[in-house]
Amino acid sequence: MTRKSCNHDAAYGLFFGSLANHNRFSIINALRDGKKNVTEICELTDFEQTMVSHNLRRLEHCGMVFPERIGKCCYYQVNEKTIKPLLKLIDAHIEKYCCKILAGER
């Protein structure tokens, strides 16, 4: 492997951990068709505002979403450059190698 510094390890953990959580994943999905503010995300996902804020903070920390303040609202947009190809890759993987999981096995 291209062994890098131990902060790289931390970054991997934070990155993948951010995507592993179902609610965060839903938030990312909510943003996939365009930037939205926190209230809009809450409405779309039916999540509590504080929970959304906490999770957006983590997603931002990992460079997966970018905030933009307009007036009193804060709009978030997903990092298309990473998220799009990543999800494409994973979708292909899941279809090919995770048939057991898809079948409901666990």
Place this chain on the structure above:
Amino acid sequence: MTRKSCNHDAAYGLFFGSLANHNRFSIINALRDGKKNVTEICELTDFEQTMVSHNLRRLEHCGMVFPERIGKCCYYQVNEKTIKPLLKLIDAHIEKYCCKILAGER
């Protein structure tokens, strides 16, 4: 988003969760330069055998490693087709967007 069945959601969670764990990530790294049996992985990583087995089972479940029994040893090889481009993608992301994390911030 390309919304799929809820088992897809489960698959995403399992997939990313598998990579989020530091020890599992180390196991994947240990396998990156060729297939190894459990004992060899233990020696390389300095992890306990039961822990390695538990984690290999999960990685296998997610289609990230493939087992092959030869005699009394079980050799595991990483799923290059997914892991290689995935890590490449993430490395690029981390370099670009996670400078704060790389700088030790948390």
Place this chain on the structure above:
DNA sequence: GTGTCATATGACTAAATAATCATATGTACT
């Protein structure tokens, strides 16, 4: 400045996940 809406933060609790321990299974060799 006061009130209101939008979002963020910190502390605490609840829930999920991982590591460990004890033990079982499986294979080969004698």
Place this chain on the structure above:
DNA sequence: AGTACATATGATTATTTAGTCATATGACAC
């Protein structure tokens, strides 16, 4: 069959992570 080595499994405990609650901050309008 008996022993030794290799790996797997299940149950329990420890640790991590996420969600909730109370509250703070920030921006705007009056």
